[in-house]
Amino acid sequence: MSAVKPSPELLAVARRWIEAIPNRRPTELRNMLTTGEHLLFVGTGDDEIWTGNAVRNGIGGFFGAIPPLLKHEETFAEAYENGSTGWVCFSHELIFETQPDRAFPVRSTLILALEDGVWKIVHRHGSVPIPNIEFTGTEQTAISDLVAAAKQGFSLDQREGxxxxxxxxxxxxxxxxxxxxxxxxxxxxxxxxxxxxxxxxxxxxxxxxxxxxxxxxxxxxxxxxxxxxxxxxxxxxxxxxxxxxxxxxxxxxxxxxxxxxxxxxxxxxxxxxxxxxxxxxxxxxxxxxxxxxxxxxxxxxxxxxxxxxxxxxxxxxxxxxxxx
The missing domain is CATH 3.30.70.1230 (Nucleotide cyclase, GGDEF domain)
Incomplete structure (x- = not known):
């Protein structure tokens, strides 16, 4: 018999994550992410695949680039768990103050794992059907900037990088x-x-x-x-x-x-x-x-x-x- 079951608990956790984004709560966002090396963050752009501490350290700046919202409506949500792992899928419709006449569909998937009795996000994939510059009116470079900074600060007893x-x-x-x-x-x-x-x-x-x-x-x-x-x-x-x-x-x-x-x-x-x-x-x-x-x-x-x-x-x- 399958151990997979619907999870109201994970749905509530994921909704807290979604709510923390437009409300500018970067500490809460960081605390909901695993501290493990396996943390994976995937966005819409071709180069938006990041791992580890670059994600945790840049998450506030990444989502901080999103303009204030006029409307945020959840259009689909489901969550399941199987033992110490679980996953959530969301769809939302967003309208920004900067573009009040246009609604943007957004899809998000979260994979979570129990760490010391607390659900932590280990994988996040969010996507919109258009580039970030058109979606938010600005590039979201916080995490990629951290990756670039890490490369500039590369230090081993060898040629840089x-x-x-x-x-x-x-x-x-x-x-x-x-x-x-x-x-x-x-x-x-x-x-x-x-x-x-x-x-x-x-x-x-x-x-x-x-x-x-x-x-x-x-x-x-x-x-x-x-x-x-x-x-x-x-x-x-x-x-x-x-x-x-x-x-x-x-x-x-x-x-x-x-x-x-x-x-x-x-x-x-x-x-x-x-x-x-x-x-x-x-x-x-x-x-x-x-x-x-x-x-x-x-x-x-x-x-x-x-x-x-x-x-x-x-x-x-x-x-x-x-x-x-």
């Missing part, structure tokens, strides 16, 4: 967790992450974060990233724990750093390259391969052409050999 981003991911982790039991599997994953962190830091990289059963790290240049990837693959194969098959992906380019986290198209592409790698494979982008000379001791398979989710066209992916 440039990094080799590496992801690792355990293949079939759900099956392994089922076989070993959650407690033992959690212990093995922790040990696995500790090994990866040691290898990355010994190679001069930065262990950025763990993501479920995967990791993300950053290096100043591709050579230490490739060497670290080989060492991680070998260490995983030689581990005396359960047999773990690992996939690894690497891509280079300009990244944005904020609060010790990284984001941008380079990060997204590195993650997509990881997703196309097979068990035990290290895959890297054509751009990464171009920066590594054959005389530097690396061996690569013939490039393959493949689509990457979220990116246009075909992409050339190389496999780095690591087995001896």
């Amino acid at each position: 440039f990094a080799s981003v590496m992801f690792t991911d355990i293949v079939n982790s759900s099956r392994l967790a089922l076989t070993l039991g959650n407690r033992l599997w959690s212990s093995e994953v922790t040990r696995h992450f500790d090994t990866i962190r040691d290898v990355i830091e010994d190679a001069g990289g930065q262990f950025v974060k763990s993501l479920g059963d995967g990791t993300m790290s950053s290096f100043a240049s591709p050579i230490p990233a490739l060497k670290a990837a080989q060492m991680i693959a070998k260490a995983t194969q030689l581990s005396d724990g359960p047999a773990i098959a690992l996939r690894i992906g690497i891509h280079i380019g300009d990244v944005v750093q904020a609060n010790e986290d990284f984001f941008g198209s380079v990060v997204n592409k590195a993650a997509r390259i990881t997703a196309v790698a097979g068990p035990g494979e290290i895959c890297l982008s054509d751009a990464t391969r171009a920066m590594v000379d054959d005389a530097q001791g690396f061996s690569f398979s013939k490039a393959i052409s493949t689509p990457l989710k979220g990116f246009e066209g075909e992409h050339h992916i190389h496999r780095l050999e690591w087995q001896t």
Whole structure:
């Protein structure tokens, strides 16, 4: 039997969120958002996809750009919950003081999760069928400005904004967790992450974060990233724990750093390259391969052409050999 049920509680929470926007209550808006790295904020514009603290810090300014309202009418609303997660969908009709003769339809979707007994928004998607400049009469740049500021303030022992981003991911982790039991599997994953962190830091990289059963790290240049990837693959194969098959992906380019986290198209592409790698494979982008000379001791398979989710066209992916 499905555990999904209508949720008057979540509907009330979401209406408080909607009410706080035109009433200019930025603190309330921030407090209703998760503090986790997984916070995602999606708007109408092509570039309006933001994550993490940039959203929390910029939320008041983003919604503060909306002009005063003459009318705010809810035209549709539903909310459901399933255990510790839930979702809400709204439609509204807005009339602004600056454009009293025109009504604008707005759609909003919120995904929420229980955090210490309190519902927090982890994903927000709002959309209107026209650009923000026409909708509100002004650009809403608060969050994008924070992202740009984070890029300007990028500070690592490397060239500003440039990094080799590496992801690792355990293949079939759900099956392994089922076989070993959650407690033992959690212990093995922790040990696995500790090994990866040691290898990355010994190679001069930065262990950025763990993501479920995967990791993300950053290096100043591709050579230490490739060497670290080989060492991680070998260490995983030689581990005396359960047999773990690992996939690894690497891509280079300009990244944005904020609060010790990284984001941008380079990060997204590195993650997509990881997703196309097979068990035990290290895959890297054509751009990464171009920066590594054959005389530097690396061996690569013939490039393959493949689509990457979220990116246009075909992409050339190389496999780095690591087995001896």
